[in-house]
């Protein structure tokens with residue numbers, strides 16, 4: 001997962017050198033799974049052809065997807081059939097609006113058989129998502145985010161637990177009967193179809209009887225792709241492909257849109273502009289949206305509601321502000337913030353008067369202040385500026401206490417120039433409130449797997 005730019009101690013490699021432990025690993029997801037084989041799978045394949053074809057294209061994007069005859073006809077340059085870009089010149093000023101579903105997941109459990117026994121991928125997750133909101137599922141790799149998304153989609157069947165849309169129990173419904181739109185990592189666009197054909201693939205398969213020209217116009221305008229309906233995916237930029245995938249997901253007027261790492265392969269500036277665009281689209285259309293992401297900045301920017309996963313269970317949920325301001329556990333604090341890990345017996349902890357029976361203490365880098373006016377800071381601990389790194393718009397200070405414990409903090413260049421501007425070797429006083437500290441033990445923040 002891409003971390004927020006402002007780094008602190010414990011960043012990607014962990015700064016608490018004397019503890020010799022890295023911070024929690026946060027690698028990027030690279031995989032998606034198809035539904036398990038069996039009679040139920042056959043049923044889904046029949047009922048959910050559009051989404052499964054998309055899933056298969058995603059799993060093997062270079063492979064030609066088995067298409068109905070009409071698609072082959074179009075690929076060979078057959079009749080327009082309403083799927084080529086509209087030449088009518090009609091302006092699509094109507095935004096397709098739907099009422100997003102209220103989605104409730106209750107006590108969801110999913111076990112997978114592995115060579116080592118049963119594995120609890122989702123272990124009693126309950127969460128509610130309000131209509132028209134964006135929920136981000138966040139958590140370390142392997143914590144169960146994608147599995148929960150697939151359970152909500154009907155691409156996996158739960159061992160126990162229920163899914164409700166607007167109060168209706170849809171746990172037994174096939175994928176096709178859930179009114180969903182999907183955006184997969186890699187987008188899973190059909191390479192041999194134009195943008196317009198990609199967008200109308202779902203409505204054609206479902207024989208929705210829509211005016212396809214109008215639908216294409218609406219969605220191209222909504223996703224700012226006007227004029228690109230006749231292009232093929234290889235002729236598009238990464239950002240344009242992503243917007244086609246969103247347009248295709250919205251083409252069947254879904255009540256719920258599911259996105260799995262939708263910005264994965266794009267550069268940070270494009271990601272930022274696309275997520276602003278996505279939020280605007282979701283809010284205009286009104287579709288309830290769930291996004292799986294490794295990127296916290298993305299989740300914080302995009303989501304109304306974030307859900308933090310740990311080992312198949314939901315550790316905390318709330319608005320991004322609630323979760324970042326008041327993490328409920330060391331795991332969440334460690335996951336959502338740039339933190340320092342220090343021994344609970346160290347000088348700083350004693351000096352600020354923080355008490356814990358845990359062996360370590362965690363504090364947010366952003367909560368550390370450096371001062372030189374010791375008189376006004378009776379609980380401050382003295383330390384030495386051990387190193388200072390120039391990071392463009394940011395400056396990082398590495399500070400070492402007299403008992404050899406390190407913390408680090410990052411400040412903007414402006415703050416550095418106005419307030420800090422310390423030299424390496426200079427004595428400073430570190431000011432942290434005890435309320436900003438949390439005692440922990442390593443097992444509380446580890447992200448290991450859970451066998452049944």
Ligand SMILES: Nc1ncnc2c1ncn2[C@@H]1O[C@H](COP(=O)(O)OP(=O)(O)OP(=O)(O)O)[C@@H](O)[C@H]1O
Nearest residue numbers: 028029033112121140141142143144145146147148
């Ligand atoms: N079909 C499967 N068979 C066996 N184990 C599986 C299967 N699908 C998922 N798992 C396991 O379940 C756990 C949760 O996987 P999941 O993909 O939901 O995690 P995630 O949080 O989305 O991770 P990532 O962010 O890396 O994609 C992982 O340990 C994964 O290996």
